Amino acid sequence: MPVYKAPLRDMKFLLNEVFDYPRHYASLASGENATPDIVDAILAECGKFCEEVLSPLYQSGDEEGCKLENGEVTTPAGYKEAYNQYMMGGWQGLSAPEEYGGQGLPASMGLLKQEMMGTANWSFSMYPGLSLGAMNTIYLHGSETQKQTYLVPLTEGRWGGTMCLTEPQCGTDLGQVKTKAEPQGDGSYRITGTKIFISSGEHDLTENIVHIVLARLPDAPKGTRGISLFIVPKFLPDASGGVGERNGVSCGSLEKKMGIKASATCVMNFDGATGYLIGPENQGLECMFTFMNTARIGTAIQGVGPAELSYQWALDYAKERRSMRALSGKKEPEQVADAIIHHADVRRMLLTQKAVAEGGRAMLYYAARLADHMVEAHTRGDDRKAEAYDDKLGFLTPILKGFLTELGYECTNLGMQVFGGHGYIREHGMEQIVRDTRIATLYEGTTGIQALDLLGRKVLLMTQGGAVREFTLKVANFARKHLTDKRLRPYAVELLKLTAQWNLLTVRVMLAARKDRDVVSSAANDFLMYSGYVTMAYMWLRQAAVAVDKLDNGGEESGEFYKAKLATTEFYFERLLPRAQTHATSMLSPTRSLMQMDSDHMAFLD
Numbered sequence: 219m220p221v222y223k224a225p226l227r228d229m230k231f232l233l234n235e236v237f238d239y240p241r242h243y244a245s246l247a248s249g250e251n252a253t254p255d256i257v258d259a260i261l262a263e264c265g266k267f268c269e270e271v272l273s274p275l276y277q278s279g280d281e282e283g284c285k286l287e288n289g290e291v292t293t294p295a296g297y298k299e300a301y302n303q304y305m306m307g308g309w310q311g312l313s314a315p316e317e318y319g320g321q322g323l324p325a326s327m328g329l330l331k332q333e334m335m336g337t338a339n340w341s342f343s344m345y346p347g348l349s350l351g352a353m354n355t356i357y358l359h360g361s362e363t364q365k366q367t368y369l370v371p372l373t374e375g376r377w378g379g380t381m382c383l384t385e386p387q388c389g390t391d392l393g394q395v396k397t398k399a400e401p402q403g404d405g406s407y408r409i410t411g412t413k414i415f416i417s418s419g420e421h422d423l424t425e426n427i428v429h430i431v432l433a434r435l436p437d438a439p440k441g442t443r444g445i446s447l448f449i450v451p452k453f454l455p456d457a458s459g460g461v462g463e464r465n466g467v468s469c470g471s472l473e474k475k476m477g478i479k480a481s482a483t484c485v486m487n488f489d490g491a492t493g494y495l496i497g498p499e500n501q502g503l504e505c506m507f508t509f510m511n512t513a514r515i516g517t518a519i520q521g522v523g524p525a526e527l528s529y530q531w532a533l534d535y536a537k538e539r540r541s542m543r544a545l546s547g548k549k550e551p552e553q554v555a556d557a558i559i560h561h562a563d564v565r566r567m568l569l570t571q572k573a574v575a576e577g578g579r580a581m582l583y584y585a586a587r588l589a590d591h592m593v594e595a596h597t598r599g600d601d602r603k604a605e606a607y608d609d610k611l612g613f614l615t616p617i618l619k620g621f622l623t624e625l626g627y628e629c630t631n632l633g634m635q636v637f638g639g640h641g642y643i644r645e646h647g648m649e650q651i652v653r654d655t656r657i658a659t660l661y662e663g664t665t666g667i668q669a670l671d672l673l674g675r676k677v678l679l680m681t682q683g684g685a686v687r688e689f690t691l692k693v694a695n696f697a698r699k700h701l702t703d704k705r706l707r708p709y710a711v712e713l714l715k716l717t718a719q720w721n722l723l724t725v726r727v728m729l730a731a732r733k734d735r736d737v738v739s740s741a742a743n744d745f746l747m748y749s750g751y752v753t754m755a756y757m758w759l760r761q762a763a764v765a766v767d768k769l770d771n772g773g774e775e776s777g778e779f780y781k782a783k784l785a786t787t788e789f790y791f792e793r794l795l796p797r798a799q800t801h802a803t804s805m806l807s808p809t810r811s812l813m814q815m816d817s818d819h820m821a822f823l824d
């Protein structure tokens with residue numbers, strides 16, 4: 219079973235040479251302690267923890283899974299010890315505010331940590347990941363007392379958190395939520411209802427679990443405007459802030475699922491549990507989704523991480539597995555056959571994984587800088603600036619989440635394909651990565667919902683194409699600067715054409731949607747994927763531009779490293795970017811072929 223190697227060289231190339239994080243951190247109040255030495259030390263330490271502690275538990279956790287006995291969930295062997303190490307290392311509070319026990323480092327540092335942890339062992343990373351969701355919600359909307367009571371132990375990692383949204387009848391359409399919240403007259407509420415698919419709903423890693431629950435007050439308006447948000451702890455806090463009486467919330471069962479088996483996905487029963495309102499009445503959904511964009515970048519990691527992991531293992535295998543001879547002549551004549559890495563088709567698969575993992579990582583780090591600015595402005599109380607950054611991020615996050623998880627999943631399948639039949643056999647671990655990654659396009663908003671959010675809300679409704687215009691202007695300005703270098707010119711020209719086309723497509727979809735409302739839904743997925751391919755092309759041009767400069771003038775990395783960046787850029791522009799044109803054609807097709815068939819005529823089975 220191969221192990222995970224933290225790709226620190228690529229991470230530092232992006233941080234230091236492409237996106238100039240040292241200067242970025244120096245410009246932030248929260249960046250005061252994020253000096254290059256400290257950042258390097260954190261990356262190295264986190265990488266070591268992921269390689270030595272989390273990665274070895276990846277396959278055993280899948281084999282063993284979680285168990286439910288007498289209402290208690292046990293995580294697989296080694297998880298509790300690993301979590302204790304994680305907690306003692308202070309990792310949960312890395313980017314959390316200092317006044318609540320965190321280290322106050324920039325939000326992007328937390329994302330770097332999440333990337334490494336999620337790549338080494340996605341199931342494990344779900345536990346602290348869900349706690350982060352609860353922490354953000356309480357930080358943004360909780361009262362000072364709620365912050366002292368819940369945020370501090372969550373930040374220390376002593377308590378875990380969950381997000382309880384989904385119910386049997388609804389996941390996407392949360393306006394259908396039925397869970398009830400009845401006021402008790404003492405400031406608390408009785409919460410009654412059933413939530414399904416709740417990640418980390420019950421487990422043995424922490425001494426308490428803080429559930430953030432969507433529920434309806436009596437006489438609340440119907441739909442999304444009548445939903446409120448509640449804190450429902452597993453154990454009610456006692457007078458000293460410790461763990462007190464057991465609350466009326468329990469795990470009814472564990473979902474049996476395709477992958478991430480070491481992550482407990484629970485049916486949670488709230489039987490008159492005591493809960494506390496967080497944020498204003500009936501504004502639960504707004505609260506839940508305030509500054510959700512930072513969290514969504516977190517989910518986009520599940521596109522990049524598995525592509526990276528699957529690539530690392532497939533690459534090792536492709537260098538060792540021998541089959542036939544390369545078409546251009548023997549490459550290893552002393553061997554019985556050439557290694558499969560010499561075959562062009564195997565290289566197509568490997569380079570697709572590499573281009574997506576590294577291009578996707580660049581997309582994440584680009585967005586993470588915006589997240590830092592957004593958090594900084596919010597902390598300073600500069601709401602206008604915070605909202606402006608949130609809008610910029612808001613445009614990118616559905617692209618990141620939707621596009622990267624779709625491509626990440628494709629890459630895990632390619633990794634399995636490189637292993638041939640052995641990829642389908644459990645011991646090699648490749649089929650596990652495929653199974654574990656499949657969920658990424660489903661939860662935290664399916665790809666379809668991300669696509670609607672991008673095209674329907676952010677592009678058409680909220681900005682009438684302005685979001686595309688603003689972003690493409692930035693891309694075009696960058697491309698224009700690189701027209702003169704003959705090594706970059708072809709990519710810069712292509713990118714300029716694409717920025718123009720992206721705007722044109724937006725206008726054409728907008729006009730078509732005025733005549734036929736179904737156009738938004740029918741074009742959304744193609745629009746999202748098109749946007750993703752172009753955004754990734756921009757990231758590859760940025761990396762290529764740095765590589766060219768460093769090859770001429772010297773940089774932190776070796777010449778081979780920079781040449782590999784240029785070769786991957788060429789591969790991306792020639793072999794992956796053309797897919798954007800299929801999406802362009804498809805998104806402009808009339809809705810007729812989708813909508814004309816009567817639902818009853820979709821199959822003739824009786």
Ligand SMILES: Cc1cc2nc3c(=O)[nH]c(=O)nc-3n(C[C@H](O)[C@H](O)[C@H](O)COP(=O)(O)OP(=O)(O)OC[C@H]3O[C@@H](n4cnc5c(N)ncnc54)[C@H](O)[C@@H]3O)c2cc1C
Nearest residue numbers: 381382383384388389390415416417661662663664666667
């Ligand atoms: C392993 C796992 C962990 C999870 N963890 C959590 C958790 O911690 N907390 C939590 O609350 N939930 C969690 N979920 C739930 C998850 O977020 C939902 O399953 C997801 O949001 C989709 O909702 P749904 O399953 O009800 O699908 P539906 O909403 O029923 O959607 C079904 C299909 O219809 C499409 N669709 C729906 N509406 C539209 C529309 N208007 N236009 C076009 N297409 C549409 C969707 O894209 C999808 O393809 C988890 C789920 C799983 C499987």
